[in-house]
Amino acid sequence: MNQPVTPSFGERARRALDAYGPLCVGIDPHAALLTSWNLPDSAAGAREFGLRAVDAAAGRVGLIKPQVSFFERFGSAGFTALEDVLARARQTELLVIADAKRGDIGTTMDAYAAAWLTPDSPLEADALTVNPFLGVGALDSTFALAQLGGKGVFVLAATSNPEAALVQRSRSAMGESVSSTIIAEVSGHNARVTEAGKWGSVGFVIGATVDWGEAALIAVDPPAAILAPGFGAQGATPADLHERFGSHTPMVIAAESRSILSAGPDALTATIEARVRQYQEVSHV
Amino acid sequence: MNQPVTPSFGERARRALDAYGPLCVGIDPHAALLTSWNLPDSAAGAREFGLRAVDAAAGRVGLIKPQVSFFERFGSAGFTALEDVLARARQTELLVIADAKRGDIGTTMDAYAAAWLTPDSPLEADALTVNPFLGVGALDSTFALAQLGGKGVFVLAATSNPEAALVQRSRSAMGESVSSTIIAEVSGHNARVTEAGKWGSVGFVIGATVDWGEAALIAVDPPAAILAPGFGAQGATPADLHERFGSHTPMVIAAESRSILSAGPDALTATIEARVRQYQEVSHV
Numbered sequence: 001m002n003q004p005v006t007p008s009f010g011e012r013a014r015r016a017l018d019a020y021g022p023l024c025v026g027i028d029p030h031a032a033l034l035t036s037w038n039l040p041d042s043a044a045g046a047r048e049f050g051l052r053a054v055d056a057a058a059g060r061v062g063l064i065k066p067q068v069s070f071f072e073r074f075g076s077a078g079f080t081a082l083e084d085v086l087a088r089a090r091q092t093e094l095l096v097i098a099d100a101k102r103g104d105i106g107t108t109m110d111a112y113a114a115a116w117l118t119p120d121s122p123l124e125a126d127a128l129t130v131n132p133f134l135g136v137g138a139l140d141s142t143f144a145l146a147q148l149g150g151k152g153v154f155v156l157a158a159t160s161n162p163e164a165a166l167v168q169r170s171r172s173a174m175g176e177s178v179s180s181t182i183i184a185e186v187s188g189h190n191a192r193v194t195e196a197g198k199w200g201s202v203g204f205v206i207g208a209t210v211d212w213g214e215a216a217l218i219a220v221d222p223p224a225a226i227l228a229p230g231f232g233a234q235g236a237t238p239a240d241l242h243e244r245f246g247s248h249t250p251m252v253i254a255a256e257s258r259s260i261l262s263a264g265p266d267a268l269t270a271t272i273e274a275r276v277r278q279y280q281e282v283s284h285v
Numbered sequence: 286m287n288q289p290v291t292p293s294f295g296e297r298a299r300r301a302l303d304a305y306g307p308l309c310v311g312i313d314p315h316a317a318l319l320t321s322w323n324l325p326d327s328a329a330g331a332r333e334f335g336l337r338a339v340d341a342a343a344g345r346v347g348l349i350k351p352q353v354s355f356f357e358r359f360g361s362a363g364f365t366a367l368e369d370v371l372a373r374a375r376q377t378e379l380l381v382i383a384d385a386k387r388g389d390i391g392t393t394m395d396a397y398a399a400a401w402l403t404p405d406s407p408l409e410a411d412a413l414t415v416n417p418f419l420g421v422g423a424l425d426s427t428f429a430l431a432q433l434g435g436k437g438v439f440v441l442a443a444t445s446n447p448e449a450a451l452v453q454r455s456r457s458a459m460g461e462s463v464s465s466t467i468i469a470e471v472s473g474h475n476a477r478v479t480e481a482g483k484w485g486s487v488g489f490v491i492g493a494t495v496d497w498g499e500a501a502l503i504a505v506d507p508p509a510a511i512l513a514p515g516f517g518a519q520g521a522t523p524a525d526l527h528e529r530f531g532s533h534t535p536m537v538i539a540a541e542s543r544s545i546l547s548a549g550p551d552a553l554t555a556t557i558e559a560r561v562r563q564y565q566e567v568s569h570v
Contacts, residue, residue, distance in 0.1 A: 028392075028393075030392050030396065067393055067396075069387070069389060069393045069394070069396035069397045069400070070393070070396050072396065072397060072400045072408075073396040073397075073399045073400040073406075074400075074407070075364060075368055075400065075406065075407030075408045076361050076362075076364035076365040076367075076368055076407060076408075077361075077407070078400075079360060079361035079364050080361040082361075083360055083361055101387070101388055101389055101416075102354070102386070103386055103388070103416055103418070104354060104386055105444070105446050105448075105449075106446075107315050108313075108352055108354045108355070109354070111315065111352075111354035111355050111357065111358040112354045112357065112358075114358045115354070115357045115358040115359075115360065115363075121358075121360065122359070122360030122361060122362070123357075123360045123361075131386075131388055131416050131418050132418070132452065133388070133416050133417070133418040133441060133449070133452055133453070134441075134444055134446060134448070134449050134452075135446060135447075135448025135449040135450070135451060135452060136448065136451070137447075137448030138446055138448045138449065156418060156419075159390070159419055161390050161391075161419060161420060161423055162420075162422075163390075163419065163420025163421065163422030163423045164418075164419050164420040164423065165420070166420060166421070166457055166463075166466050166470075167417065167418055167419075167420060167452070167463050167466075167467075168418070169457075169458075170455035170456055170457045170458075170463050170466075171455055171456055172451055172454075172455045173454075173455075178451075178452050178455050178463070181451050181452075181455075182452075185451075
C-alpha cells in the first residue's frame with residue numbers, strides 16, 4: 001500500500017493560516033481587470049497577470065486561489081498560461097487552491113481529481129474546489145486520491161447568492177438542509193481518516209456573507225479549512241470575521257480577489273500587506 | 286440589439302433526433318479504452334481516439350458528447366487535443382455537447398459560458414452541460430449567451446447514482462424535490478424565450494435509469510432535449526426507452542460511451558450502425 005504524503009493538506013492549511021493569517025489572494029484575470037492592468041485580454045495577458053499576482057503574494061500570504069474559468073475562456077492557450085502560473089507558485093511556499101468547482105461521478109470525477117491533484121501533473125495544485133450536486137459519496141475516490149498525495153479538497157457547502165437557496169436550503173427526508181448534510185457527510189469522512197487533534201484535508205466553501213442560522217448550518221467538526229469567498233468587494237470586511245464565523249474563525253480562509261487586484265500591478269504588494277495587517281489586527285481582538 | 290442566431294439549438298437538436306434517432310456517441314478517452322485501442326495514454330492518444338470517434342459518428346448519428354475530464358487530465362495538452370477533436374466535428378453536421386458540468390456564479394460562470402459557447406472560440410461546442418448547485422438563476426446569463434449564439438445548455442437535473450439522492454431528492458419549502466424545482470425553473474425560462482411549438486434551447490441531464498416516480502419529477506414542458514446517460518454499459522437498453530421516458534421519449538438523447546467505444550477502432554462504424562438500427566426499431570413500435 002502506498003502511504004499518504006505528510007504533512008496532510010489539512011495540517012499544511014492550518015500552518016499557513018497560523019503563519020500568515022486568513023487572507024487568500026484570488027487570481028481572477030477577467031477582461032476588465034486585464035484592461036485596468038494595461039494587459040491584453042488574452043492568454044498571454046492572463047499569464048502575465050497571474051505571474052505578477054503570485055510574485056506579490058509569495059511571502060505575504062499563505063494561500064492563493066486561481067479562478068480556473070478566467071483561464072479556461074482562452075481554451076488550451078489559457079491552460080498553458082495557468083500551468084505557468086501554477087509552476088511559479090510551486091517555487092514558493094504558497095498553497096494553491098485551484099477554484100474549478102468540478103463535479104461528476106465515477107471514472108469521470110477521478111479524471112478531474114487526477115488533473116488537479118496528482119503530484120507532477122501539469123495542472124498540479126495543492127487543493128481543488130468541487131461541487132457535490134451528484135452526492136458527497138460520489139467524491140469519495142477524489143478524497144482518497146487527494147489524501148494519498150497530501151492534497152486537499154474544498155466541497156461547496158453554502159453560498160450566499162440568493163438563487164442558491166432553492167437547492168442548498170432544501171431539506172432531506174431527515175429534515176436537514178442540503179448544506180448541513182454536506183457538512184455532516186464530509187465531516188464524517190474527515191473523522192474516519194484524520195488523526196485526533198489534526199485538521200481534516202477535505203474543507204468547505206462557505207460564503208462569507210452566509211447567515212449560518214438561516215442556512216441551518218451545523219458546526220464543522222473535526223476542524224477543517226473553510227474557504228470563504230465574499231470578503232472585500234463582495235461586502236464582508238476583516239472586522240466581520242469573528243461575528244460571521246464565531247468559533248470557526250481560526251479555520252477561515254478569507255478569499256479576496258477584486259478588492260486586491262483592482263489596486264493594479266504597482267500597488268499590489270502594498271495593498272496585500274495592508275490587508276494582511278487588517279486581518280491580523282482583528283484576529284488579536 | 287443583437288438578434289439570436291437561428292435555428293436555435295432546441296430546433297437543431299430536434300432535427301438531429303428526427304434525422305438520426307436518439308443515439309449520441311460519447312467520447313470518453315479514459316486510460317483503459319486508450320489501451321484497448323492500442324493508443325498511448327497521453328494527450329496524443331486522446332486526440333487520435335477522439336478524431337476516429339468523430340469520423341465514425343459523422344453521418345451515422347446526430348450528436349456526440351466528448352467528456353471533458355478525460356482530456357483535462359492531460360492539462361493544456363489535453364485541451365489542445367480536444368480543440369482538434371472539436372474542430373473536426375465542426376466540419377461535419379454533428380451536434381457537439383461538451384460534457385463539462387461547469388457551475389459557478391456571476392462573471393466566473395460567464396467565463397465558462399464564453400469558453401464553450403462563443404462562436405469561433407477554440408473550445409466552441411454546440412451545447413454545454415452545467416451544474417445548478419448554485420441555483421438555476423445563477424445560470425441566467427449563460428442561458429442568454431447561449432441563445433444569442435444559437436447554442437444550447439443541458440442542466441443537471443436528476444442522476445441515477447444512489448449518493449445523489451440526498452441532494453437531488455431533498456425538498457424545497459414548497460415540498461418539491463430539488464430535481465423537480467430545477468425542471469420547473471428551466472422550463473419557465475424556456476417558456477419565456479421560446480416560440481410556441483418550438484423546442485427550448487436549455488435541456489436537461491436526466492439519467493436513463495432514474496425512476497421518475499421515485500424522483501418525483503415533473504413533466505418537461507415546453508419540450509426540450511433530455512440528455513440521458515446510462516444507456517449501454519450502465520444498464521438501460523434501446524428497448525427500455527419508451528418504458529423509462531414515456532411521452533418524453535421523442536426528446537431523449539441516449540448517450541452511450543463504453544458500450545460503443547469498447548468495440549475498438551476497427552469495429553466502430555459497424556457497432557454504431559447496428560446500435561442506431563436498434564434504436565430505430567424500438568422508436569417505430
